[in-house]
Amino acid sequence: MAERCRQMLKSFVQSLYDEGMLDLQFAQLQALQDASNPSFVADVIKLFCQDTEKIIMELNKYLSERVVDFQGMDSYVHQLKGSSSSIGAQLIKTACNEFRQACDSNCRKGWKKVSFPMVLEGHSV
Amino acid sequence: MNKDISSSRPSTSRFSTSRNVMKEDIENFVRKNRLTALVVDDNCVNRAYHKALLNNLGFECQEVGNGQDAVALCRDKAFFDVILMDLEMPIMDGSEATRMLREMGVRSIVIGVTSHTEEWEIREFIEAGLDEFQQKPLTREKLISVLYELYERLFP
Numbered sequence: 214m215a216e217r218c219r220q221m222l223k224s225f226v227q228s229l230y231d232e233g234m235l236d237l238q239f240a241q242l243q244a245l246q247d248a249s250n251p252s253f254v255a256d257v258i259k260l261f262c263q264d265t266e267k268i269i270m271e272l273n274k275y276l277s278e279r280v281v282d283f284q285g286m287d288s289y290v291h292q293l294k295g296s297s298s299s300i301g302a303q304l305i306k307t308a309c310n311e312f313r314q315a316c317d318s319n320c321r322k323g324w325k326k327v328s329f330p331m332v333l334e335g336h337s338v
Numbered sequence: 339m340n341k342d343i344s345s346s347r348p349s350t351s352r353f354s355t356s357r358n359v360m361k362e363d364i365e366n367f368v369r370k371n372r373l374t375a376l377v378v379d380d381n382c383v384n385r386a387y388h389k390a391l392l393n394n395l396g397f398e399c400q401e402v403g404n405g406q407d408a409v410a411l412c413r414d415k416a417f418f419d420v421i422l423m424d425l426e427m428p429i430m431d432g433s434e435a436t437r438m439l440r441e442m443g444v445r446s447i448v449i450g451v452t453s454h455t456e457e458w459e460i461r462e463f464i465e466a467g468l469d470e471f472q473q474k475p476l477t478r479e480k481l482i483s484v485l486y487e488l489y490e491r492l493f494p
Contacts, residue, residue: 238475245390253390288426299388301475
C-alpha cells in the first residue's frame, strides 16, 4: 500500500514536471527531506501556499484600484518570484516575469490576460 | 569583492575528484566545528529553504526577516561564521545591513543572495562588503561552491 502511494506520488510529481509547473529546483527541496526532516517538502509547500495566498490578495487589491500602482505591486511580485524560484514552482515564476514585463509597459490588461490566470492555476495546485 | 583567496590555493578543476574530496572536507569541518550561520531574508519560504540547506551541511542556524534585525543580533555580540543576506528587504535592505555590519567590524563571511539581475544593483550589493554573491535560487551545489571558494576563511 505504502509503495503504491509512493509510486502515485512519483507519477504525480513527474506530471508536474512534464506540464512545466515544476523545474529541477524542486529536486533540491526533495533532496533536503530525510529521516531528521521527514515532512520538509510538505511543510515548505504549505508555507509557500499560505504566503502566495496573502500575496495574491494584495495584488488583487492593487488591481481593483482605478489607478493601478504597478510599482507597489512589483515588490509583491518580486517576493513571489523569489519564493517560487526557490521551490521550483516554474509556472508561477514565469508568470511573475511576464507580469514585470507587462508592468514595464504599464499594461494592466496584459497582466490580467497573460499572468493572472496562470498564477491562480499554479497556486491551486 | 572582499575576497581573501590565497595564491597558494590548489588549482583543481571545478569538477575534479580533488574538488569532490574538498566538498566532503567542507561538510566534515562544518559539523566538527559546529559552525554557525544566519539567514537574513524577508520571505518565510526562502528562510525555510536556505536554513534547511545550511542545516543539511551541518551549520547551526538562526534566521531573521530584515537587515536591521541582523545588525541588532551582531551588535548584541552574536557571532556567525556565515551570513546569507538577501538584498531586497523592508526596514533595512541587504546592502545597508552589510555596510553596517562591516562598519561594526563584523568579520563573518557574508554571502549575498538575490533574484535581482540588474548589474548596478548587484555591483552596489557587492561593494557594500559581500564576500561572495549568488543569484537565487540557491542550491546545495552553489552553496558548497561558494564555501569552497572561501575555504581559507573557514579553514584557518
